[in-house]
Amino acid sequence: xxxxxxxxxxxxxxxxxxxxxxxxxxxxxxxxxxxxxxxxxxxxxxxxxxxxxxxxxxxxxxxxxxxxxxxxxxxxxxxxxxxxxxxxxxxxxxxxxxxxxxxxxxxxxxxxxxxxxxxxxxxxxxxxxxxxxxxxxxxxxxxxxxxxxxxxxxxxxxxxxxxxxxxxxxxxxxxxxxxxxxxxxxxxxxxxxxxxxxxxxxxxxxxxxxxxxxxxxxxxxxxxxxxxxxxxxxxxxxxxxxxxxxxxxxxxxxxxxxxxxxxxxxxxxxxxxxxxxxxxxxxxxxxxxxxxxxxxxxxxxxxxxxxxxxxxxxxxxxxxxxxxxxxxxxxxxxxxxxxxxxxxxxxxxxxxxxxxxxxxxxxxxxxxxxxxxxxxxxxxxxxxxxxxxxxxxxxxxxxxxxxxxxxxxxxxxxxxxxxxxxxxxxxxxxxxxxxxxxxxxxxxxxxxxxxxxxxxxxxxxxxxxxxxxxxxxxxxxxxxxxxxxxxxxxxxxxxxxxxxxxxxxxxxxxxxxxxxxxxxxxxxxxxxxxxxxx
Numbered sequence: 001x002x003x004x005x006x007x008x009x010x011x012x013x014x015x016x017x018x019x020x021x022x023x024x025x026x027x028x029x030x031x032x033x034x035x036x037x038x039x040x041x042x043x044x045x046x047x048x049x050x051x052x053x054x055x056x057x058x059x060x061x062x063x064x065x066x067x068x069x070x071x072x073x074x075x076x077x078x079x080x081x082x083x084x085x086x087x088x089x090x091x092x093x094x095x096x097x098x099x100x101x102x103x104x105x106x107x108x109x110x111x112x113x114x115x116x117x118x119x120x121x122x123x124x125x126x127x128x129x130x131x132x133x134x135x136x137x138x139x140x141x142x143x144x145x146x147x148x149x150x151x152x153x154x155x156x157x158x159x160x161x162x163x164x165x166x167x168x169x170x171x172x173x174x175x176x177x178x179x180x181x182x183x184x185x186x187x188x189x190x191x192x193x194x195x196x197x198x199x200x201x202x203x204x205x206x207x208x209x210x211x212x213x214x215x216x217x218x219x220x221x222x223x224x225x226x227x228x229x230x231x232x233x234x235x236x237x238x239x240x241x242x243x244x245x246x247x248x249x250x251x252x253x254x255x256x257x258x259x260x261x262x263x264x265x266x267x268x269x270x271x272x273x274x275x276x277x278x279x280x281x282x283x284x285x286x287x288x289x290x291x292x293x294x295x296x297x298x299x300x301x302x303x304x305x306x307x308x309x310x311x312x313x314x315x316x317x318x319x320x321x322x323x324x325x326x327x328x329x330x331x332x333x334x335x336x337x338x339x340x341x342x343x344x345x346x347x348x349x350x351x352x353x354x355x356x357x358x359x360x361x362x363x364x365x366x367x368x369x370x371x372x373x374x375x376x377x378x379x380x381x382x383x384x385x386x387x388x389x390x391x392x393x394x395x396x397x398x399x400x401x402x403x404x405x406x407x408x409x410x411x412x413x414x415x416x417x418x419x420x421x422x423x424x425x426x427x428x429x430x431x432x433x434x435x436x437x438x439x440x441x442x443x444x445x446x447x448x449x450x451x452x453x454x455x456x457x458x459x460x461x462x463x464x465x466x467x468x469x470x471x472x473x474x475x476x477x478x479x480x481x482x483x484x485x486x487x488x489x490x491x492x493x494x495x496x497x498x499x500x501x502x503x504x505x506x507x508x509x510x511x512x513x514x515x516x517x518x519x520x521x522x523x524x525x526x527x528x529x530x531x532x533x534x
Contacts, residue, residue: 453489463491
């Protein structure tokens with residue numbers, strides 16, 4: 001082992017003679033020495049030492065971007081993949097960003113951000129085909145020189161703004177010379193401000209500058225080009241309103257045709273001559289418009305098959321709502337209590353049991369147990385603490401494929417909608433029944449597997465069910481059956497990776513688990529996807 005940094009000979013180390021592993025060992029030893037020498041109570045100079053550590057760690061970001069660019073070059077060139085220990089063909093990684101995120105244990109958006117910063121703020125390399133004509137050139141040299149000196153979030157804000165302004169300038173018909181001059185002016189301005197502002201202050205400044213520049217690029221007569229107009233169109237889910245899971249905000253920018261269609265549709269909600277059942281209308285104008293739009297979407301989903309529109313798996317696009325049997329029964333009990341308050345609890349339970357038994361023959365997928373409440377694990381936290389086993393927690397599922405929460409009473413109402421399939425699960429996410437709607441997985445089996453897996457089952461993958469395919473775990477050609485027990489949801493990339501031998505599937509305790517690439521899991525232990533499963 002080499003001498004740690006805090007040793008008397010550390011300053012005279014011949015760094016050039018050390019391997020990369022030895023340098024990292026010295027860095028880690030130095031950090032451990034700093035932690036050991038810091039007293040347990042506040043002392044003079046603690047603030048300065050903390051700021052010094054922050055500056056030291058920030059210096060590493062410049063090296064991170066350098067590595068990021070090299071990894072991107074190696075992954076994107078099949079002839080260089082051997083430097084990563086990967087084959088030239090299909091790999092377990094979707095792209096260079098996926099490789100960076102999975103091997104470094106960071107979020108996908110952080111990996112994508114590093115990729116963008118590396119491309120804009122490091123010199124072009126001969127191995128980078130995207131910048132082959134500008135070897136040694138840095139797109140944003142002034143900001144690039146500040147790597148390791150400023151908070152990376154500031155550089156990300158600056159880069160995102162410059163990219164958006166350049167894209168809008170191109171859409172407005174500005175030539176490359178104009179866009180290059182504009183980029184240099186913006187970069188110079190940001191480089192002068194970035195070191196002397198807080199991240200929040202700089203972000204606000206960047207946002208205001210973007211707003212002003214986009215307004216200056218817009219034509220004074222407001223005769224926008226077709227490309228400018230198309231660049232504005234957008235549909236985006238903003239998020240929950242004040243944290244309410246049953247109130248979700250969306251942002252929509254449509255064209256004139258879409259606006260006309262929307263206004264025609266929404267006007268129906270406010271038509272005083274429209275359908276009237278005699279009841280007093282208590283909803284606001286906005287609420288009625290939202291309900292009309294929601295009902296129109298329900299109708300569209302129910303009739304997608306007539307337009308021949310299909311999802312990624314080849315099946316007709318449909319909406320699924322998912323609930324566990326315990327939550328469903330609780331909702332039914334509350335509804336029975338509201339409708340039949342004159343009956344005793346025992347009478348309502350008997351009626352509920354009879355109702356459930358009368359519907360067991362309607363499922364297109366075999367019902368795997370009697371329609372009674374599954375043996376609960378537990379909902380009591382004190383029991384979990386007693387045996388220290390969080391796996392005993394009884395899951396409560398009441399959701400869609402994209403929405404993590406749909407109120408149980410809403411799911412009960414939605415069961416009557418056309419084009420919607422309710423799927424009921426046990427507490428262990430085993431398929432209990434599939435609602436009526438009937439060598440390939442039929443629609444009923446596909447919906448059951450989608451409800452169980454909710455998305456690609458490979459650990460680390462976030463691809464939703466609608467963009468996935470059903471895979472025979474035991475191949476059909478090798479005697480595998482077409483069933484929920486032999487089907488698992490995989491995105492197109494991981495489906496190909498399994499067939500290429502880059503991923504292996506096993507079944508542990510009734511669940512599908514995956515053995516990942518050794519770069520991700522040297523121990524080669526079967527693992528599950530906790531993004532969609534608990």
